[in-house]
Every structure is written in C-alpha cells, then in structure tokens.
Amino acid sequence: MFEVSLWINRFADLVPPGGQILDLACGNGRHSRFFLDRGHPVTAIDRKVEALNPHDGLEIIQCDLENGSPWPLKKKQYAAVVVVNYLYRPLLPRLVQAVAPGGLLLYDTFAIGNEAFGRPSNPDFLLRPGELPAAVAGELAVLDYFHGRVDVPKTAMRQQICARRV
Secondary structure, eight states, X not given: OOOXXXXXXXXXXXXXXXXXXXXXXXXXOHHHHHHHHTTOOEEEEESOOTTOOOOTTEEEEEOOGGGTOOOTXXXXXXXXXXXXXXXXXXXXXXXXXXXXXXXXXXXXXXXXXXXXXXXXXXXXXXXXXXXXXXXXXXXXXXXXEEXXXXXXXXXXXXXXXXXXXX
C-alpha cells in the first residue's frame, strides 16, 4: 500500500468537514481512500480507474483529459482539489476554478531539478519555480508553499501549495 503525501496529510484538517473532495489523477486511489476514511465524499478522476474499488461516497470518473476528453465536472466546486504527482498545465485554471469558497487546493508534484534524481525528468512534467503560486494568483490565498528538495519518501525536487478560496 502506498502512503499518503505528507503535504496532503499536513493540511487535511483544514478541509471543511464533510466537504466533497476532487482527487485528480487519482492513480490507485490512496488519497481518495484517505479522505473517504475522514468522512468526505470523493470524486476520483483518472484515465485508468481499474485499481479503484467502488465504495460508498466514491464517484469514479474515467477520463483522459490530456487527449481530448472534455472537462467532466462542468462548473462543480469542491471543498478540496487534491493533485499529487501529476502535471498537465492546461488544467491548472480549471483546478483553481473547481475550489469552492472556503475550500483548498492541495497540490504536490515534481519540480525543475528533479531530473538529477530520476523520473520524471521531462520539463513538460516539472513545475518551474513559482509556477503554482502564479497559477492561483488573484483567485486563491496561498496558505503555504514549498519548492525544493525532499528526501521522504524518496529524494526529489517538489513543488507544493496549499491555497484557499476566501
């Protein structure tokens, strides 16, 4: 079993109680399960959803947003939008818009410099310094931001943000 992102765990208590979570690029559903266990309904989206187990409170959407599938959520907003280990820049404005008033954007992914530690190494999948704060500017208030080297769970360059819609 994979562990929950330390960044997501750190800010999980700030998510409005019982609020709906969007877990984008949910993979095997580790963050979906984490928030379900905390009493939140979850919408989990990924291009492959076979690893997800149906569960009360879990809406599973199979969607390949990088290859022409339309945004499946219309203008729906969430108590938290959670993204870990994923970057597709054209989605950033949609993700910011999907944060409900009082809700959070919790984003944790790889950054420029990660190529020194392994994959991903393609700059298309690595955030530039300040890219997440720039993406939320004027829309969300940054509660915390980090760009730098982490050694847990493995050495990598990461960029992380916790931002709230006021």
